[in-house]
Amino acid sequence: MNALGIIFSNIRDKQVPEITKNRIMASVPFGGRYRLIDFVLSNMTNSGIIKTGIITRYNYQNMMDHIGTGKAWDLARKRGGIRVLQPYVDEFEEFVPMDNRLETLKGIMSYLDKSEEEYVVLSDCDVICNISYSDVLKQHQKNGADITIVYKKNDKDNHWKDKRISLKVDENNRVTKIKKARTTKKGTPIYIGTMVVGKEFLKNHILIACNKGYKSLHQYWADHTSDMNILGYEFTEYYAYIDSLHTYLNSNLDLLDINVREDLFRKPYRPIYTSVNDSPPTTYGEDAVVENSIIADGCVINGTVKNSIIFRGVKVEKNATISNSVVMQDNIIGPNATLNHIVTDKNVVIGDHRTLCGHETHPFFIDKGSVI
């Protein structure tokens, strides 16, 4: 595929403050064994993108740790591969500003210049879906678009925690209006953090926008819907957006639906990759009772698990009961403990007979490494 991937890894880091206390959005654990950035990286490699730049600003060590050389996504390449684009200082020892996407893209202009690809796929790191960028690019080329914005129609009326970008799309799929809104009605096209744009076009317009003093790339596009050919690409399959602990829990629990798993994980030739750690398969004891749950590798299950997502290496002792919860990597849930509507971070130990309970709309969060 004749496109370069650019991923913005430091975005919405404050949306789920509990989970992003120690990490950035890109490395938020999801679905038993993944990190959010796995989806966009897998989509890129599955679409044949072999060159991907990941823009970082701060606190990205845990993400770097996860990505390593990029081997797991087949992106450890001599030609292309993953390139982490860190902030840097210029010749006057001043930090090159990277406060918004425009400045950031200007800051990586030399990376864009050097790459030979004609198109760029820009994506946020928290787009949880299985999408083929080749299809988006095909439509982009066929219609001679300047920019193609990927959107999904709201499946219900929504009130978002932070404003989201919604579009108005006419019958020819042309985007006529881009605006930010907190409340969006059912059926409204919502931008899902992914766009395709010609590289030269992007470079020119970054410079123009910066010169004009724009602070936001989307605002710049929004002001030019009439004189640019901005098209929409409707994505109709499963897509999750996390903006709170509540939506975090729910998006995880979405995976209990076979249709969601089919959409996300079981697409032929489009698996979701993640870093691997040689966990053994999971062992179930004589007293294990498991219902409607996702269990990752390396666990030992001797208790009861219902409607929950259990990450790698979790130990559930006898008579412990976990329901409607997300239990992250390497937790130990002690005998006779009870968890309901809980999200536990990594390496948590829950002692014998502890009872922890949140509510469906207000899950209770337990910090990394806590011992209860």
Next chain:
Amino acid sequence: MYRKKKCVAMLLAGGQGSRLYALTKQIAKPAVHFGGKYRIIDFTLSNCINSGIDTVGVLTQYQPLELNDYIDNGEPWDLDRQYGGVHILPPYQGVEGGDWYKGTANAIYQNMNFIDRYKPDYVIILSGDHIYKMDYNKMLEYHIEKNADCTIAVLSVPMEEASRFGIMNTNEDGRIYEFEEKPKKPKSNKASMGVYIFKKEALFRYLIEDEADEFSSKDFGKNVIPAMLNGGEKMYAYPFEGYWKDVGTLQSLWEGNMDLLGENPNLDLRDSKWKISYRHYPDHPHYIGKNGSVKNSVIAEGCEIYGTVSNSVLFSGVIVEKGAVIKDSVVMSNTYVGEGASVNYSIIDSSVVIGSNGKVGAKREEGVDLTVLGSGVKVKEGAVIKSGEIIEKDTEMPELDELLMNRLSSILNTTETKQEKHIEREAVE
């Protein structure tokens, strides 16, 4: 220039494993699946890297395609190295012709030039068909300490079983004075594990000698070891303690898998200090449905379980439909078990389809034999496969529901064909 290595490992992986019948029809024994995620050879390769041996020659001969693919550049075991690493060594042709490997000793003989590239002081000979966790470095230290020409790892087996093994009779200090292959009246219970460390110089000397002997069957156990004993070389037995299993028969393969079950399993793979590495195929964590039940079992990624599973080992991507029951069985990757079907005391290879209400095997009890279905076998809806049967291919084409086949096509086509996936992917672009 190659850097000198202290010890090079030579892993004999050419065996057919004919006693595994259907399971080794297409693949060599070391490539046979084991324990939900592994292949037999993972244990030896992981032992090598965990013991600090980073140069491994893998000698292949029988059905090497899948094994070669699996080992590839050795990356899963950290054996992708600038110098050393894993090398596949098939039989080859030279100026003076060439030949198949005529025996274990001949296989090493033909690859003496490979060993010499690394100028090792020691060579460790391993076989790729045992399940065990062993620190070869400790054995090497023992070998050096004894200033031995050859050290053979031995395991204490029950005396009544000793006549099934190659038995080492030793002095008190561990020096071997006699070797008996499957003795009728064993004098000791120290069974050879098929792990040998040689001084390179001594090994080469005896290999060359053995090769010149036209009556030799070119085998370590039958020829080289007895010749060294006769030659008065210093040979020691290294006592190994721990789990070790030869999974060369269907029954022992089944037992080996069952050794993973239980609260304190005989074979513990959770030790983070001695990880067994394997090649990964991307799959999501497994799912257990509302009416699913799993007891005393090991389940790998990608499984979808809506039925009942007990005392069993399930590999990646197995689908167990509503009302299906799997008991006392080993079910390998991407197999489909239809609604109401039952699998009892069986080994089911990869990508098998068992139609709804099919019945495979019988309840495990005295006098009931293990049932085996080979890779890709399809069992007709409602069909009965009697216990003790070993089925290699569909005896009659099942009439499976077309809808079901469509649903399965994506699963069945993706069986372990990472390569294929790539080809498809590039073609799509």
